[in-house]
Amino acid sequence: MEGVDYLIDERKKAQFDVEAMKVAWAGSRETLEVSNRMAKLVANDPVFEKFTRPMLGRKELFKNTLRKAAHGWKLIVDLRLTEEEAKWLRLYIDEPAYTDLHWGMFIPAIEGQGTEEQKKKWLPLAQKMKIIGCYAQTELGHGSNVQGLETTATFDPQADEFVIHSPTLTSSKVSKMFMRWWPGGLGKASTHALVYARLIVGGEFHGVHGFIVQLRSLEDHSPLPGITVGDIGLKFGNGAYNTMDNGVLRFDHVRIPRNQMLMRQTIVADASKALSRAVCIATRYSAVRRQFGSRNGGPETQVIDYKTQQSRLFPLLASAYAFRFVGEWLKWLYTDVKQRLEANDFSTLPEAHACTAGLKSLTTTATADGIEECRKLCGGHGYLVSSGLPELFAVYIPACTYEGDNVVLLLQVARFLVKTVSELGYKQPVGTTAYMGRMAALMQNNCAVRTAEDWLNPGAIVEAFEVRAARMSVACGQRLAKFENPEEGFAELASDLVEASVAHCQLIVILCYVYALFLLHKHQGDFLAIGYLTPKQALLANDQLRTLYSKVRPNAIVLVDSFNYTDHYLGSILGRYDGNVYPKLYDAAWQDPLNDSDVADGFHQYVQPILKQKLHSAKL
Amino acid sequence: MEGVDYLIDERKKAQFDVEAMKVAWAGSRETLEVSNRMAKLVANDPVFEKFTRPMLGRKELFKNTLRKAAHGWKLIVDLRLTEEEAKWLRLYIDEPAYTDLHWGMFIPAIEGQGTEEQKKKWLPLAQKMKIIGCYAQTELGHGSNVQGLETTATFDPQADEFVIHSPTLTSSKVSKMFMRWWPGGLGKASTHALVYARLIVGGEFHGVHGFIVQLRSLEDHSPLPGITVGDIGLKFGNGAYNTMDNGVLRFDHVRIPRNQMLMRQTIVADASKALSRAVCIATRYSAVRRQFGSRNGGPETQVIDYKTQQSRLFPLLASAYAFRFVGEWLKWLYTDVKQRLEANDFSTLPEAHACTAGLKSLTTTATADGIEECRKLCGGHGYLVSSGLPELFAVYIPACTYEGDNVVLLLQVARFLVKTVSELGYKQPVGTTAYMGRMAALMQNNCAVRTAEDWLNPGAIVEAFEVRAARMSVACGQRLAKFENPEEGFAELASDLVEASVAHCQLIVILCYVYALFLLHKHQGDFLAIGYLTPKQALLANDQLRTLYSKVRPNAIVLVDSFNYTDHYLGSILGRYDGNVYPKLYDAAWQDPLNDSDVADGFHQYVQPILKQKLHSAKL
Numbered sequence A, B: 001m002e003g004v005d006y007l008i009d010e011r012k013k014a015q016f017d018v019e020a021m022k023v024a025w026a027g028s029r030e031t032l033e034v035s036n037r038m039a040k041l042v043a044n045d046p047v048f049e050k051f052t053r054p055m056l057g058r059k060e061l062f063k064n065t066l067r068k069a070a071h072g073w074k075l076i077v078d079l080r081l082t083e084e085e086a087k088w089l090r091l092y093i094d095e096p097a098y099t100d101l102h103w104g105m106f107i108p109a110i111e112g113q114g115t116e117e118q119k120k121k122w123l124p125l126a127q128k129m130k131i132i133g134c135y136a137q138t139e140l141g142h143g144s145n146v147q148g149l150e151t152t153a154t155f156d157p158q159a160d161e162f163v164i165h166s167p168t169l170t171s172s173k174v175s176k177m178f179m180r181w182w183p184g185g186l187g188k189a190s191t192h193a194l195v196y197a198r199l200i201v202g203g204e205f206h207g208v209h210g211f212i213v214q215l216r217s218l219e220d221h222s223p224l225p226g227i228t229v230g231d232i233g234l235k236f237g238n239g240a241y242n243t244m245d246n247g248v249l250r251f252d253h254v255r256i257p258r259n260q261m262l263m264r265q266t267i268v269a270d271a272s273k274a275l276s277r278a279v280c281i282a283t284r285y286s287a288v289r290r291q292f293g294s295r296n297g298g299p300e301t302q303v304i305d306y307k308t309q310q311s312r313l314f315p316l317l318a319s320a321y322a323f324r325f326v327g328e329w330l331k332w333l334y335t336d337v338k339q340r341l342e343a344n345d346f347s348t349l350p351e352a353h354a355c356t357a358g359l360k361s362l363t364t365t366a367t368a369d370g371i372e373e374c375r376k377l378c379g380g381h382g383y384l385v386s387s388g389l390p391e392l393f394a395v396y397i398p399a400c401t402y403e404g405d406n407v408v409l410l411l412q413v414a415r416f417l418v419k420t421v422s423e424l425g426y427k428q429p430v431g432t433t434a435y436m437g438r439m440a441a442l443m444q445n446n447c448a449v450r451t452a453e454d455w456l457n458p459g460a461i462v463e464a465f466e467v468r469a470a471r472m473s474v475a476c477g478q479r480l481a482k483f484e485n486p487e488e489g490f491a492e493l494a495s496d497l498v499e500a501s502v503a504h505c506q507l508i509v510i511l512c513y514v515y516a517l518f519l520l521h522k523h524q525g526d527f528l529a530i531g532y533l534t535p536k537q538a539l540l541a542n543d544q545l546r547t548l549y550s551k552v553r554p555n556a557i558v559l560v561d562s563f564n565y566t567d568h569y570l571g572s573i574l575g576r577y578d579g580n581v582y583p584k585l586y587d588a589a590w591q592d593p594l595n596d597s598d599v600a601d602g603f604h605q606y607v608q609p610i611l612k613q614k615l616h617s618a619k620l
């Protein structure tokens, strides 16, 4: 069976060079090579086996994660891997672990916000993993509202120390709200935490700041005096995020030296990975799966050939590509802002902040929804854990909440947009809002499209999205102006503001025609409501979309092959590279512990007495 | 702490009588009382404890389910519960189990499709649970396409028996596709199955029919000769549907007596239960949760008071009510069709079929999406298993796939709509399509709304939805007419056809203003595209929606109290009746096995060596 490729006919249909696209997707040939090497290293190492993960109890599951992390670190040290290689290695281990927070939050925060002295002290310890750090910001009662945190760091000038303390009020309900709750790696693994708290100096509040606090003994790992720490319990999914020790933490007058205070920062995640995985699985399986439409005893139709399947799947395929390039662009934006700040140029900062906040919200929402749609696209089999989709979904969805609740972020974007519009008279909008500089034209022009092909003109699409975003922002601004108290207006119109923000953020992502036309169809109401499109033009866009789907069809399989994911990384029987789905599904089933015996454990106790009508004398 | 009600202020805001609404939701006072009694019976019985379920390994989990089923059956027998009471009891046990298929599919199929003789033989056995039955239709390779099933039942006239056989072709890939795959209760519990197979008599195919086949010995439960049977392995979620032994089954020339053949039937599920549970949790927690907006050190704003929260939550609350009444109406429809059939009146059958198919698709899709939205509405804490939402989602989502894939069902509705439109000249449309009889008016009239209040007129809303559904169907019909081969046209236009079906089905559900106006806003593109609404009118609808939200707000908590769910049934710390969320979350965390010890299992093996830089000599 091995070596057969059930998707070979599909791959022959390709109309572009898959190797070139792999390079484009990876970013560069070097990256592709490093990533390939690390993917293979992980896939061939039995310690990194993933299949049994969802079957493990919580303790075993966590222990298994500790083992993988230790083994991964050993490889990094033994093979003297570069930082870049280590990053890919961790990615392909493909399991939420305390190391994510250590390398992804704790170390970057010290690098970005520490003084030279602090860096000299903490970075070598952290980089050699002599200490393990996490990022502890959220309280049980305070997530989105960071300024509302209640834990205090009070400066004691005599001792030259801070006293970190979670308030204890008389009511236990209230005091529990002030505990840390959620930080990954905090529950069981971390020795240190970056803790955000209200700085109090001389009785006065001086804002929320970060503090490096040691939590556990470096000798025996037991919690230090004044520290109560534990795991917060089961989360969504089976294996999924339960490999992570998200933690609860409480401080009772814990003292730390003065030089352990830092400042806040934010980090943006890349949404294209998770969506492209799901799309890869759904696309391959849709080409393998056949249902209905057999003529004269011939094979049935591949479900990927149904137009409904295409209209659900191909926009997601397009989004995966769009988000990949948005990710690259965000990297550029980050470097650009950093360089400007070093030159004391703060002018683009608000725009860059709005942009990252908006794109985080937009891409993570679309990705979470997209993974679930991919699961549905696989019919019943998408519901099996062995399809890889349930665990992918369960791991991904908190991204809509952590690093900023998506709705709260869109409200921040809305504030920025409204401000930009109100200042148009005297301030030139920059970056992604530059189009608002052409406001007069955007308020007047209507769409010039006359044929379906006209919709292939990038100018036509971009203009449509610019007009929509501009007019929706202006409309919000006008309605806001009617309120005496602007804050009240903002609260009252919040939903419309969020819709305007979405319109603005989608504009930024409009790189792929398929995705753009799909969005245009989905939100045709906006375009018609602002009077920019006529119904006829909207219909033409839909026609064009249908034509585009048939152009995507022959390339569908190689478009997902270009993501270059190993079967180990995909972790999906439905998404196997070779399309050999059914025998493998069957083999996997027999590995379930329930199939250890023909007659199930519990049968004699709990079923036999029913069948034999002897329940009255049974011990249940 | 017990006895305190943190939501009491909310309950005081109510503007209607919650007790009366409970009766309305339940359907009648008698139903409410039975349901209450059974809910209490279950909640107070420690065997039915649900909290630890997601922590159990697969074998333990399944054994626990067997135990609950046995205990439940014992109560039913010992307390001589009525059928109605038994149904509620099983519902409140609230866990997918083999008994669902036995009582919900196997027995009704025999009741509905069996001959008098068959009923006499099988019903007493099944009703006393001397045998356990399941419903085995889906093959690994054939789900949606039932007519494509490959398992055969060949009549052997000599022996007067059927020979049930799963084809075995030379390629193992192909032969595996013909095994049964998915049926609930099949893997480990059932002794019998209702098997759908191709009937072959004298070498000729006579359609797909149902056969009662014994699978396991009634003595020792071992599989009978010719039968290979097992569990298909882990599914989405933690506990969730993994309490069910969805099974794989293969026949090797299994013989059954001739009198064990039945016929096919379909059953419709009620979507309002799952959505109302999720909405109940999200609404209560949104009233408990406070974030931002504190003035002068006062309490922060309840997140339910944010307009964005309301615009996401309240339409779901309205849908829950709408779906509840749709469920009642479907019951009426079922009785009506049955009575007509008995009187040999087949005239409403196609309409009734399209109607149930469409509503199944519409309500299950909206419910699945709605549960996930409720989870997001709870912020980070919605991701905890103890919120109840992850397991609710995981259990519910397959409803979008089983009993008919939702897209495949919408395509069936589309076929019916297109046919109805094409016959308008000479055939009066009936039932839910009666509005199409006024086609001339619907094609001409435009919306007469002039103020936001006009949108409160039910006539205005219903007309808008009628016009939309009618014009979209007609447009599809016109485009189809351009194809020479109608089937090709249908395939090509499938996506638009599905959109027209959705428009028609939503019309049926338009009972609640909030839900209707929400849908109108969400799909304003359709209304504008068909030229029925002006942008100004769409805006007025949105204004009215905002006003309605503020009217819903004071009643939100009692609207969900009216569902009358016990805390045991809800199974959610966030959705507790008393709103005492935080201390309970905290207590629950400490029950996770990871918190058994301060230092995690695996620390000494896998973390200590890292921290001590002794990984080289560690045994991983």
Ligand SMILES: Cc1cc2nc3c(=O)[nH]c(=O)nc-3n(C[C@H](O)[C@H](O)[C@H](O)COP(=O)(O)OP(=O)(O)OC[C@H]3O[C@@H](n4cnc5c(N)ncnc54)[C@H](O)[C@@H]3O)c2cc1C
Pocket: A101, A135, A136, A137, A138, A141, A142, A143, A144, A145, A181, A182, A183, A184, A241, A246, A398, A401, A402, A403, A404, A405, A406, A407, A408, A411, B289, B291, B292, B303, B306, B307, B308, B309, B376, B377, B378, B379, B380, B381, B383
């Ligand atoms: C898996 C996971 C891992 C995490 N890891 C970490 C970690 O390592 N470190 C850490 O510090 N934290 C972590 N967190 C916590 C995370 O950062 C918070 O959950 C997040 O900030 C959201 O806050 P919240 O949960 O308080 O949601 P809430 O703010 O309570 O949101 C509840 C609802 O209220 C709405 N809402 C809130 N404010 C407003 C407003 N002003 N206007 C309108 N609507 C509003 C939201 O949209 C949402 O619908 C993690 C969370 C998860 C789920």
Ligand SMILES: Cc1cc2nc3c(=O)[nH]c(=O)nc-3n(C[C@H](O)[C@H](O)[C@H](O)COP(=O)(O)OP(=O)(O)OC[C@H]3O[C@@H](n4cnc5c(N)ncnc54)[C@H](O)[C@@H]3O)c2cc1C
Pocket: A289, A291, A292, A303, A306, A307, A308, A309, A376, A377, A378, A379, A380, A381, A383, B101, B135, B136, B137, B138, B141, B142, B143, B144, B145, B181, B182, B183, B184, B241, B246, B398, B401, B402, B403, B404, B405, B406, B407, B408, B411
């Ligand atoms: C939890 C669970 C419990 C179940 N319990 C039972 C049970 O007790 N007994 C039983 O017999 N079965 C059971 N099933 C099986 C269930 O009935 C099937 O999964 C369902 O019928 C869908 O078929 P499928 O999985 O083959 O999907 P497919 O038909 O393979 O669907 C895959 C994709 O193709 C698309 N597609 C298919 N045909 C068309 C078409 N003609 N036009 C356009 N698009 C199309 C679908 O929309 C979907 O996106 C269960 C399934 C689950 C998940």
Ligand SMILES: [Ca+2]
Pocket: A054, A055, A056, A057, A238, A239, B054, B055, B056, B057, B238, B239
């Ligand atoms: Ca588990």
